[in-house]
Amino acid sequence: MLRRQAVFSLxxxxxxxxxxxxxxPSSQASRLDDLRAGILGRTQQxxxxxxxxxDDVRKFKLPPSSPSFYTARPVFYDQVAQLERAxxxxxxxxRRAQLLPLPAFARxxxxxxxxxxxxxxxxxxxxxxxxxxxxxxxxxxxxxxLNDYHRIANTAGVNDLANKIYSIVSLFESSKxxxxxxxxxxxxxxLDVYGRSYTVGKRKTSSARVWMIPxxxxxxxxxxxxxxxxxxxxxxxxxxxxxxxxxxxITRPLKVAGILGKYNVFSIVxxxxxxxxxxxxxxxxxxxxxxxxxxxxxxxxxxxxTRRDPRMVERxxxxxxxxxxRYTWVKR
Amino acid sequence: xxxxxxxxxxxxxxxxxxxxxxxxxxLVHQTRGAAQKAPAVKVAQSIGGVKKGQKDKWERKxxxxxxxxxxxxxxxxxxxxxxxxxPKTDKSPAVLPEQFQPMSTSLNLPLFEPKAITRKxxxxxxxxxxxxxxxxxxxxxPKKMFLEFRILSTPCSVIRDVTVETKNKLEKAKDSSSKxxxxxxxxRAGCGKSFLLHxxxxxxxxxxxxxxxxPRAKTLINSTTTYTYDLRxxxxxxxxxxYRIVEKLLTVNSDALSxxxxxxxxTLGGDQDKSKLQVFKEGTKLSEVAQACVKDKSYQSxxxxxxxxxxxxxxxxxxxxxxxxxxxxSLFHDTAYRDPFFRPIKSHHLSLPRLILEYASGKRNFAKxxxxxxxxxxxxxYAIPLELQDTLELGHRHPVSPYVQRSETLxxxxxxxxxxxxxLQNLKVPEKFSVEEAQALFEVWKDDLALTNSRxxxxxxxxxxxxxxxxxxxxxxxxxxxxxxx
Numbered sequence: 115m116l117r118r119q120a121v122f123s124l125x126x127x128x129x130x131x132x133x134x135x136x137x138x139p140s141s142q143a144s145r146l147d148d149l150r151a152g153i154l155g156r157t158q159q160x161x162x163x164x165x166x167x168x169d170d171v172r173k174f175k176l177p178p179s180s181p182s183f184y185t186a187r188p189v190f191y192d193q194v195a196q197l198e199r200a201x202x203x204x205x206x207x208x209r210r211a212q213l214l215p216l217p218a219f220a221r222x223x224x225x226x227x228x229x230x231x232x233x234x235x236x237x238x239x240x241x242x243x244x245x246x247x248x249x250x251x252x253x254x255x256x257x258x259x260l261n262d263y264h265r266i267a268n269t270a271g272v273n274d275l276a277n278k279i280y281s282i283v284s285l286f287e288s289s290k291x292x293x294x295x296x297x298x299x300x301x302x303x304x305l306d307v308y309g310r311s312y313t314v315g316k317r318k319t320s321s322a323r324v325w326m327i328p329x330x331x332x333x334x335x336x337x338x339x340x341x342x343x344x345x346x347x348x349x350x351x352x353x354x355x356x357x358x359x360x361x362x363x364i365t366r367p368l369k370v371a372g373i374l375g376k377y378n379v380f381s382i383v384x385x386x387x388x389x390x391x392x393x394x395x396x397x398x399x400x401x402x403x404x405x406x407x408x409x410x411x412x413x414x415x416x417x418x419x420t421r422r423d424p425r426m427v428e429r430x431x432x433x434x435x436x437x438x439x440r441y442t443w444v445k446r
Numbered sequence: 447x448x449x450x451x452x453x454x455x456x457x458x459x460x461x462x463x464x465x466x467x468x469x470x471x472x473l474v475h476q477t478r479g480a481a482q483k484a485p486a487v488k489v490a491q492s493i494g495g496v497k498k499g500q501k502d503k504w505e506r507k508x509x510x511x512x513x514x515x516x517x518x519x520x521x522x523x524x525x526x527x528x529x530x531x532x533p534k535t536d537k538s539p540a541v542l543p544e545q546f547q548p549m550s551t552s553l554n555l556p557l558f559e560p561k562a563i564t565r566k567x568x569x570x571x572x573x574x575x576x577x578x579x580x581x582x583x584x585x586x587x588p589k590k591m592f593l594e595f596r597i598l599s600t601p602c603s604v605i606r607d608v609t610v611e612t613k614n615k616l617e618k619a620k621d622s623s624s625k626x627x628x629x630x631x632x633x634r635a636g637c638g639k640s641f642l643l644h645x646x647x648x649x650x651x652x653x654x655x656x657x658x659x660x661p662r663a664k665t666l667i668n669s670t671t672t673y674t675y676d677l678r679x680x681x682x683x684x685x686x687x688x689y690r691i692v693e694k695l696l697t698v699n700s701d702a703l704s705x706x707x708x709x710x711x712x713t714l715g716g717d718q719d720k721s722k723l724q725v726f727k728e729g730t731k732l733s734e735v736a737q738a739c740v741k742d743k744s745y746q747s748x749x750x751x752x753x754x755x756x757x758x759x760x761x762x763x764x765x766x767x768x769x770x771x772x773x774x775x776s777l778f779h780d781t782a783y784r785d786p787f788f789r790p791i792k793s794h795h796l797s798l799p800r801l802i803l804e805y806a807s808g809k810r811n812f813a814k815x816x817x818x819x820x821x822x823x824x825x826x827x828y829a830i831p832l833e834l835q836d837t838l839e840l841g842h843r844h845p846v847s848p849y850v851q852r853s854e855t856l857x858x859x860x861x862x863x864x865x866x867x868x869x870l871q872n873l874k875v876p877e878k879f880s881v882e883e884a885q886a887l888f889e890v891w892k893d894d895l896a897l898t899n900s901r902x903x904x905x906x907x908x909x910x911x912x913x914x915x916x917x918x919x920x921x922x923x924x925x926x927x928x929x930x931x932x
Binding site: 338339341342343344350351352353356358361362364365368369372374375 | 923
């Protein structure tokens, strides 16, 4: 509809091709000719040979391909117009399918979709025009509405409509969408060729790099019970951590999961002191257990084993002797 | 002086109740005035000598002190029932919990005897007998073992595969000179070297060997006993320590010593009083000689007696002799004794360490018998010296410079220990308990009500993992150190 209106308005401006040829004065015609030549791809000045061609052009003057041709940002307005048309079409389709207007409870029950649109710089390339904030907002507003219709169509199961909407919407989605949506979430730990997990645990200023591998159980019954061996900086656990409290902290994740003889642990710990290092090692072991056995993820989360203990040494403040300790109060 | 469990238990129970009565009488709240007016309690002090007429009293006191210091295997005595009852409430009277009912829980362990030490029995716990002549009771025990037996109801230990190995070695050594069977037990701290040595001593005693067991060799060099310089031998003699050894040797091996006789006449006595010298003819029983020495409380004759006893034991072939030394590495250090120039005296200049080192290096040998010793890896004051580390090829934690001085004399003593040159054999005690052995020990403590947790399997596996199978850590920092509620 827009297109027809535009064409009609253009025709009114210019009239027919015939009237154009008669009415235009020579200077104006020459300027127009230049323009036409530019549009049609001719670089040289119209010569006597091309007069016939010019006559042809004058005879069959086509309107510009898009109504926004004479605007300063044709591509931009074109795209915006296309989006608006798409929104209208989708709206109509959803109304016919009686999915719009959607009652409040239905709207609340829709699954959240987090769109990540291209940045202003990326859209600048797409629209071939500098995307100011106002233009960006205009575009994203349209995209969000379209995305909303896509969400409704998707949930309702109107797949072809949903796919069509998605095909438009996906043109404007950022390439960094997955990375953005996965921000703040834990990267899933992958077991390597030998079935080892590599995780990192931290506590206070200590860090522990932990490798866990399942114990290779021998076929013969020479060993009645498989036992976990924990090596810390290549030293057995009991030599590295002499305190029973530290040792118990480290074996706690294995005890909670009930897998005390299942995995061997090798780790490199750095930084901090005994408590920090033992806490970091426990954290790393917990993450490693979850990597090997994903079913225990919820259990460990509830037991706060996979939680990185955020407590750090509080800084000293001015006017205080230590973080909280005040100087002796003197009456006078 | 308590001699058996039963008597000790009954007397303990009785004395507990008596003591509690006495204590209740003494716990009278005194006012300050009454306390000041009360006569001061006379404490026996011998400052400036014993007063006239007090000699008997003083000697009795000394006698009691001496009795108290004997190395008795501590016996577990039960508390009186009143103290163990749950306190009474309005609703219920005082109740004795089921676990504390007499004879409800007791460690029923098989006896540790030679026929029990077999491959089949590896991984089972066995209890030691509690006769008065038990070497542990008479000679004493290393400190950690002493504390452990004090907590346990019955002194016991686990039979390991190294136990069987050591038994086999001792069986081979029975008929050969001790020069061929000089063994040092080595291994990581807490891996069970002292326990293994103790097991060997018990085995030897049951098999009828003559046993000389020194559980804490560092007491010979840490200047806790007297020493005098002897011009004839040009060494420092240790009368008090020699006396103790003679006495203990006699107590434990009295049967064997009464069978053996002197091969040459021997004059007992010191240099002080010529008229009091006692001459023993050839053919006198060794037990008589030892008893005469023990009677002489001035310790003057001790060194000579010990020397003659050792010579006789070397020569005789009737009984194999086991010399068992714990803390062996301490004999390679400078002692805490000082010479007149205040320089530390070397261990090989003291009579007893020298004696031990000579048997260790093969300079002196028993015609039949063995020399068995254990190192202590966890003593920071007397660490394993470089000479021993090099000779026994124990490996170094940190790189050692070849420019660090090794004592030549000690190297000479240690070179006699070189296994390749037919010297000391290094018997490496495994660093870890096997799972079966750990299970046996765990069950001993569990049956003795040492665990606070009812989840035994989990506790066992967790403690095994935490201690990495190390026996000492498994017991002290694992089973006994966890307060996890059930």
